[in-house]
Structures are given as C-alpha cells and as structure tokens.
Amino acid sequence: MEIRVDSPWPGAILLTLSCLALGCGDPTAAPELRHNPVGGAPAAPTAGPELLEDFTGSQVFPASNWWNLEVTSAPVDSDSEAYIVWISGVTPQNPNARRRLHPDFGPPPYGIPYIGVGDDEPLSQVHWTLYGSQSDDGAPGAPDGYPIPDEAITLANWVEGGEPGGGCCGDRHLILVDRDRWLLFETWATEWNDALGRWEAGSGAVFDLSTNDRRPDGWTSADAAGLAIFPGLIKVDEADGPGPITHAFRFTTRDTNGYVWPASHEAGDNPLAPPMGARLRLKSDVNISGFTPELQRVFQAMKTYGLILADNGSDMCIQGTMDPRWDNDVLNPAFHSLYADQFEMLELGWNPTTSGIEE
Secondary structure, three states: OEEEEOOOOOOOOOEEEEHHHOOOOOOOOOOOOOOOOOOOOOOOOOOOOOOOOOOOOOOOOOOOOHHHOOOOOOOEOOOHHHHHHHHHOOEOOEOOOOOEOEEEEEOOOOOEOOEEEOOOOOOEOEEEOOOHHHOOOOOOOOOOOEOOOOHHHHOOOOOOOOOHHHOOOOOOOEEEEEOOOOEEEEEEOOEEEOOOOEEEEOEEEEEEOOOOOOOOOOOOOOOOOOOOOHHHOEOHHHHOOOOOOOOOEEEEEOOOEOEOOOOOOOOOEOOOOOOEOOEEEEOOOOOOOOOOHHHHHHHHHHHHOOEEEEEEOOOOEEEEEEOOOOOHHHHHHHHHOOEHHHEEEEOOOOOOHHHOOOO
C-alpha cells in the first residue's frame, strides 16, 4: 500500500512513501484464519466485496496486449545488470545488498480490491482534483460518470486502503469492472466528499477490455505509468488454478526515469532508475519447485510474462488483490525467498509489433 504525493504540474516528480518506509505491506500483520493461501473456506465476511468476482474465464484485453505477452524469448537489455544492481540497493557501503520480493497484497486492508458491476449500475460523476485534463469523465460514447455502488461510501474495503469512502490518505485506487459492457473504470486518490455529496479523485481512466487502446503519450491513468491496474494484479482465483496464470504483474521501484512503451506517463527523472513500462523477467533457472502449486503458478508467470514497472514505491513490491482468502503467513516467506538479482531487465520499450499490438 502506497502513500503517493503527486503534483498537478506535468512532468513533476511523483513521490511515494510505502508503509512508513518499512515495505509495501506489513509482514508482521496477523493473518486471518484460513486453510491455505488461496483456497478453501474463506475468512469470516468483512464489509465490502469480500469475495471478489471471478473473471479468470474472461479475456482481459486481447491476447496480443502487453499484459498478456509471453516474454520468454524477449531480448535482455544491454544495461540489465546495472538496473538490477540499482534495484537491489547495491552501494559502496552495502556492496552485497540483495533486495527481496514483497507481496503488496493480502487480506484486508492489504492489496487492491475490485468491484464487479452490471451495465445497470447508476453512474456517479467524479470530480478531478489533479489530472483532470488527462482523465476520462466516462466511457467513450456514453454519459459521463463511473458506476460506483453506493456501498463504497459507507462500507470498508471497497476502496484501496480499507477506509469507507476512500478516506484521506494513500493511493486509494477504486477499480470497477463492468461485466456487461466489458469496461474497466479506475480512479486514484479517490475520496467521497461528504460535505459536497460527490466523489473526487486525483485522476481516472476508462479502458475497453476488448481492445489494445493505449493512453495518449504524456497521459497518466489511475496509475503513474498510464497503464491499467486491474490486469496486473495477482488474484486468488487464478493462483488457485487449475491452469497457468497468463499475464504479467504490476510492480514498483523506489524511483523511475521517464517512460517507455507500453507506459505513457513519467513520474521521475533519476538517471540510474529504470523507466515506467520497463519489464523484468524471473530467470529461467530459478528453482520454484519447492513452493505450493498456487505459488508455483505465480512465480512461473514471472518467468513467462514478467513484471511491468507501473508506479513509484518500494523496490520489488508486487501488487495483488485485497482478498480475505490470502494468507500472509504463506505469502511473505515465499516472496521473501526470491531476490531482485534473480531477475533480468528486458530490452527497454520492447514491442513485438508483428503480434498486432498498436503502438
């Protein structure tokens, strides 16, 4: 979970603090009781969409989309080693640094929830507080508004961070999947303004999940990189099988430098850091056979589809859903057993145009 302090001026550096610099999730948090990390009987219901709608049987963006591309044969960037050293935190004072992976998700309040809605959900206009000129007021060709259920105003865990109505702090992403029109609505820095009786957000974007439409260059979304958030989250239902996970995951580093395809927006200019849109791949020789089948699916996807840099935050934090079926007692040790130096940086901006992806 991140606290993102943003500036309304284009090109400004976006600062991210992550759990008081202790990491992007709390590894000491007591997990709720459940039988395994992703299956079995769910925990006792909590306020909010405690059992997230299962969209694993639906195609989230075309198979040719950047989130869904296999990268096992993608070329390694010539500066891969330097980027990995920087991500690992290697310095003259700490030459043997090895930064671990961390799961930025779990049971409430950790991770990002999403809400499935129908095309009959009433639309609420969202008032933009920062990036209004780069935000979508609604779906193309439809009336302005986002299909936000009224429950999100008063119930916990409908918005990232867990606070009813979004609260005041943190990234406060709100993710809405319109299952009937197959549209994705996402907002950042989301808050219900009770005094004015309206939803407010720093920025927002609407994606048609059946197309490869990309944000205009220079535009943000609900994500600093201008990407969609939902397709890059690790979800319980897909980890629980039975098939492989077939998409890349969203991750963060402590700083960034510009952006490359498929990203469209920058949030930093550190010359040592990788750009938004950069892609990591877990090396093929990393042994994952000792993990549970669910975690093997997750880590195999890091080999086959990789990780896409989507925001500033703590290094090697991998994002997933807020779901009571996750078990941090299993997730944290497993992720912490993998290191940044077991990954390689793919060629920056790698874009296999022969697959039919639009630039």
